[in-house]
Amino acid sequence: MGKNRPPFTTYSLYFCFPLPFLLPNRVLKPSCYKKIPSIVTVKIQFCPFAVFLVCIAFPHESSAQLLDNDRNQNSASIWGKRFDPWADPASNDYAPASPGDSDLGEQLVLMPAQEYLPFSLELTETVHWTSNAGLSDLDVRTELEDIYSATDLRFSYFPQIGDNSYFEFSTGYAIYRYMDYSSLNFDRFETSVGLVHNFRDLNNLIGWTRFNYYRLLDSSGHDDLFTDYSLELGLYYPIPLSSRHKAFGSYSSKFSLDADPGSLRRHQHWISGGYTYTPSDRFKISAYGGLHVYDYVESGRTDLLYDLGLALTTHLTDRIDAVISANYSWNDSNTTGFDYEVADIGAKLGLTMKF
Numbered sequence: 001m002g003k004n005r006p007p008f009t010t011y012s013l014y015f016c017f018p019l020p021f022l023l024p025n026r027v028l029k030p031s032c033y034k035k036i037p038s039i040v041t042v043k044i045q046f047c048p049f050a051v052f053l054v055c056i057a058f059p060h061e062s063s064a065q066l067l068d069n070d071r072n073q074n075s076a077s078i079w080g081k082r083f084d085p086w087a088d089p090a091s092n093d094y095a096p097a098s099p100g101d102s103d104l105g106e107q108l109v110l111m112p113a114q115e116y117l118p119f120s121l122e123l124t125e126t127v128h129w130t131s132n133a134g135l136s137d138l139d140v141r142t143e144l145e146d147i148y149s150a151t152d153l154r155f156s157y158f159p160q161i162g163d164n165s166y167f168e169f170s171t172g173y174a175i176y177r178y179m180d181y182s183s184l185n186f187d188r189f190e191t192s193v194g195l196v197h198n199f200r201d202l203n204n205l206i207g208w209t210r211f212n213y214y215r216l217l218d219s220s221g222h223d224d225l226f227t228d229y230s231l232e233l234g235l236y237y238p239i240p241l242s243s244r245h246k247a248f249g250s251y252s253s254k255f256s257l258d259a260d261p262g263s264l265r266r267h268q269h270w271i272s273g274g275y276t277y278t279p280s281d282r283f284k285i286s287a288y289g290g291l292h293v294y295d296y297v298e299s300g301r302t303d304l305l306y307d308l309g310l311a312l313t314t315h316l317t318d319r320i321d322a323v324i325s326a327n328y329s330w331n332d333s334n335t336t337g338f339d340y341e342v343a344d345i346g347a348k349l350g351l352t353m354k355f
Contacts, residue, residue, distance in 0.1 A: 117354040118159040126150040128346025133181055135331075135340045147179040164198040168210065177219070185219035194232070206236040212254065228259040230268075249273045262298055269293040272307075282315045301335040323348045 126149060133146035154172030161167050171191040178184045194210030209232065216226040234252035241247060250272045259265035274288030292305040311325035325348070330341035 116160065118157055119355045120156045120158065121353045121355075122152075122154050122156075122350060124150075124152045124348060124350040126152070126346060126348040128344045130342060130344040132340060132342035133178055133184055135342060137337050137339055144181055146181050146184075149177050149179075151175045158196075161195075164200055166196045166198075168192065168194045168196055168208070182219075186225060187217040187219065187221050189215040189217065192232075204238055206238075208232075208234050224260070226259070226261070226264055228265070229257045230254045231257060244278050246276045246278075247274065248276075256297065263296075265297045267295045267297065269295075284313045286311045286313070299335070301333060301338070303331050303333045303338060305329060305331045319352050321350050321352070323350075 127147065128150075129145070129147050131145055133144040133148065136144065152172060152174040154170065156168070156170040158169075159167050169192070172189070174188040174190075176184075176186050176188065191213045192210045194208055196206065196208040199205040199207065212228075212230045212232055214226075214228040214230065215224060217224055232252060232254045234250070236250045237248060239247040239249070250270075252270055254268040256265045256267055270290055270292040272288060272290030274286060276284055276286045278284050287310050288307070289309075290307040292303075292307070294301075294303040294305065296302070307327065307329045309325060309327040311323055313321060313323045315321055324346070326343075326345045328341070328343045331339060333339055
């Protein structure tokens with residue numbers, strides 16, 4: 001059952017509302033998103049080739065700009081990772097074989113068999129309150145409360161190329177806007193190409209490798225703030241506990257091959273784990289924790305970022321999901337001026353179109 005299903009969550013279109021919602025058929029990881037003021041965002045994914053055509057510019061950076069760009073890179077990592085399908089395939093849409101099948105007469109993860117559609121276009125809108133929009137250092141105590149919005153449009157192509165293997169192509173553009181501190185605004189463009197394999201004999205362990213192209217741009221979308229080329233390796237291990245309960249563990253490393261400016265080039269490693277309770281077919285409650293290690297290549301700086309989060313997801317329609325989440329993160333750096341903590345609460349609304 002579900003042999004032709006992809007090994008992880010298909011992309012969804014999200015719209016943010018100040019209401020608690022939970023994505024039903026996926027394990028959602030709580031998210032910390034960069035803050036941007038806007039109301040409702042729809043996330044739709046385009047043909048990868050159309051989105052891929054983004055202008056390229058490489059301006060020189062001042063010291064102040066480097067600090068701002070470092071903050072933007074950290075913010076994008078903190079706020080975008082939890083619900084980012086590229087970052088962590090956090091759930092299985094297929095129903096994996098489980099020890100309780102013979103006793104229950106059904107598989108632990110209930111998901112109706114459907115025709116597999118490899119293309120996905122998603123549009124999401126996120127609105128969050130954050131306690132520290134600028135990720136200010138703890139010693140400075142100039143934390144800036146703000147409300148941000150993140151609008152994300154993404155396209156993906158995920159065809160099956162073997163019994164348990166898949167090719168992956170994803171490309172997307174996100175707009176981050178702050179309500180009060182507009183100087184923090186930035187855009188993000190990402191493209192990933194890789195392979196994913198589902199080791200069904202190992203309790204549906206999922207492994208993947210990707211090549212990533214990543215850009216941060218100013219709010220005009222014309223000038224580059226940061227660019228990075230990286231190779232990513234990762235594993236995701238689902239742990240079915242019962243028909244309503246599931247745990248998971250995940251590990252991923254992203255090795256930077258080249259970056260501009262080079263002073264911000266870093267390797268990234270993260271370990272996360274979580275638990276999901278599904279009280280009904282339309283609701284899920286997820287809790288998670290994670291450790292992220294950022295190793296800056298040129299400066300010798302190392303940051304340890306810790307995350308805790310809780311999310312409630314609901315499946316509104318076959319194509320629309322909503323999530324409300326609360327997250328807390330704190331960063332411990334070996335370099336003065338980069339220790340900070342931040343909390344955020346908000347909601348996300350997404351629309352997904354598969355074809």
